[in-house]
Amino acid sequence: MADHDRTGGWRGFLAQPNDTRFKTLFMALAVSVGCAVLVSGATVLLRPIQAANRAAEEQARIEALVLGIPGMEDLLSEAGGTLGTVVVDLDAGRAATGVTPDTLQTALADAGNWSAIPPAEDLAGLGQRPDYAQIYLLRDGEEVSLVLLPISGAGYNGRIDAVLALGGDMATIAGLAVTAHSETPGLGGRIEEQGWLSDFPGTRTHDADGNLRFAVARGAASSVYEVDGITGATRTSSAVTRIVRFWLGPLGYGPVIDAIQRGDF
Amino acid sequence: MAAPGSFWRTLTAPLLRENPVTLQILGICSALAVTTSLATALTMAASLTVVLTLAAGLISLIRRHIPDTIRLILQIVIIASLVIVIDQILQAYFFEISRALSVFVGLITTNCLVLGRTETFARHNPPVPSMVDAFGNGLGYSLVLIFIGCVREVFGKGELMGRQVLPLAEQGGWFTPLSLMLLAPSGFFLLGGLVWALRTLMPEQAEAPDFAPPEHREAAE
Numbered sequence: 001m002a003d004h005d006r007t008g009g010w011r012g013f014l015a016q017p018n019d020t021r022f023k024t025l026f027m028a029l030a031v032s033v034g035c036a037v038l039v040s041g042a043t044v045l046l047r048p049i050q051a052a053n054r055a056a057e058e059q060a061r062i063e064a065l066v067l068g069i070p071g072m073e074d075l076l077s078e079a080g081g082t083l084g085t086v087v088v089d090l091d092a093g094r095a096a097t098g099v100t101p102d103t104l105q106t107a108l109a110d111a112g113n114w115s116a117i118p119p120a121e122d123l124a125g126l127g128q129r130p131d132y133a134q135i136y137l138l139r140d141g142e143e144v145s146l147v148l149l150p151i152s153g154a155g156y157n158g159r160i161d162a163v164l165a166l167g168g169d170m171a172t173i174a175g176l177a178v179t180a181h182s183e184t185p186g187l188g189g190r191i192e193e194q195g196w197l198s199d200f201p202g203t204r205t206h207d208a209d210g211n212l213r214f215a216v217a218r219g220a221a222s223s224v225y226e227v228d229g230i231t232g233a234t235r236t237s238s239a240v241t242r243i244v245r246f247w248l249g250p251l252g253y254g255p256v257i258d259a260i261q262r263g264d265f
Numbered sequence: 266m267a268a269p270g271s272f273w274r275t276l277t278a279p280l281l282r283e284n285p286v287t288l289q290i291l292g293i294c295s296a297l298a299v300t301t302s303l304a305t306a307l308t309m310a311a312s313l314t315v316v317l318t319l320a321a322g323l324i325s326l327i328r329r330h331i332p333d334t335i336r337l338i339l340q341i342v343i344i345a346s347l348v349i350v351i352d353q354i355l356q357a358y359f360f361e362i363s364r365a366l367s368v369f370v371g372l373i374t375t376n377c378l379v380l381g382r383t384e385t386f387a388r389h390n391p392p393v394p395s396m397v398d399a400f401g402n403g404l405g406y407s408l409v410l411i412f413i414g415c416v417r418e419v420f421g422k423g424e425l426m427g428r429q430v431l432p433l434a435e436q437g438g439w440f441t442p443l444s445l446m447l448l449a450p451s452g453f454f455l456l457g458g459l460v461w462a463l464r465t466l467m468p469e470q471a472e473a474p475d476f477a478p479p480e481h482r483e484a485a486e
Contacts, residue, residue, distance in 0.1 A: 035346035
């Protein structure tokens with residue numbers, strides 16, 4: 001201990017045998033406090049850069065999703081290369097008044113703009129959902145030919161964020177892009193792989209009577225309402241089913257989809 | 266202890282003669298998992314070297330005050346914190362690569378190579394030699410990763426760092442990619458081949474049939 005030239009009490013403390021109960025506790029506390037400061041510091045300092053990265057990636061995935069749908073490239077270049085962005089009021093099923101894409105973040109920071117979801121209907125495991133959501137529209141003339149709906153919900157290991165693309169009839173999936181997830185790599189994590197996502201285009205969400213039929217199958221898809229399940233990822237597969245069903249349902253984008261079908265947008 | 270020659274020896278010994286991966290068979294899980302391409306192998310190698318060097322320095326600094334009863338958990342806490350910091354830095358500045366590495370950066374925490382060096386060397390030596398030793402071991406690990414990463418990427422995709430080096434048959438060239446190279450078993454085959462080659466060249470590395478582990482070496486995972 002000779003090299004610790006400090007005040008008497010401190011040196012005396014350090015000179016204690018390492019295995020006294022007090023020193024053991026002290027070392028555990030000191031190391032954890034030091035490490036906590038290190039980790040929190042790095043997280044807080046780097047968060048803005050990470051958020052920008054994630055936003056850029058989400059944008060790139062949405063773009064790739066649109067470009068991956070046959071025929072959409074032409075429509076997109078006709079529309080000037082950009083998608084129409086609309087903030088919708090989920091309850092009313094129409095474009096929100098007073099909230100624009102620029103003010104959406106501020107509006108969502110207000111707890112008053114969130115609604116609790118009754119547990120019985122909370123398929124996606126969200127607990128609450130915002131009253132406003134930003135969706136993307138692509139038009140062919142006056143008709144809406146594609147709508148992109150951001151969806152999210154609880155997966156197996158954490159939240160899954162995705163963007164669901166519906167074709168002009170609002171009952172056919174045009175594509176799905178998973179923008180964020182924390183599923184098990186190699187199992188549930190495969191939901192972000194093209195091989196699985198390419199199964200979505202053409203899948204029907206509702207049958208002729210308007211019943212919601214979409215599901216991720218257990219095993220291979222057996223009807224036009226299903227996509228193949230992922231082997232070894234039953235929980236993740238069923239989470240995707242529940243998330244899509246919730247957001248297409250009455251508490252999700254249901255009213256908005258009805259409005260688009262009526263031609264209100 | 267402080268003679269420049271001994272530093273040089275501490276630094277270079279783990280490269281080939283006492284390579285942690287091929288001689289001690291430490292840290293092979295990540296060596297197999299992230300070597301499908303050279304870019305991910307390089308990032309993983311750099312991350313592990315940085316974590317190992319810093320962890321060895323920190324643990325060596327407090328080595329006289331680490332109570333024996335909680336020494337492992339103290340070391341793991343320090344290593345895990347450094348790993349989280351590195352992971353955050355990767356996510357901020359090397360976003361694409363951090364996605365490719367996914368969980369394996371986090372698994373540096375449980376990489377037996379890291380705990381092996383801090384437990385056997387850093388806990389008994391002053392900070393500078395500890396960091397030199399850790400850095401040397403990091404380089405030895407990196408060497409193996411880079412070698413396996415190169416072979417797997419070249420023969421699995423005909424590419425190196427994402428650039429085409431062998432003309433693919435489907436694009437009019439002569440090379441048909443060996444998809445096996447991109448799967449985990451090929452990592453085992455290559456690593457096994459490498460260990461065999463090294464032990465043939467340096468017979469002193471071969472273990473005696475009735476192998477009794479020397480006291481100062483930790484067993485593999």
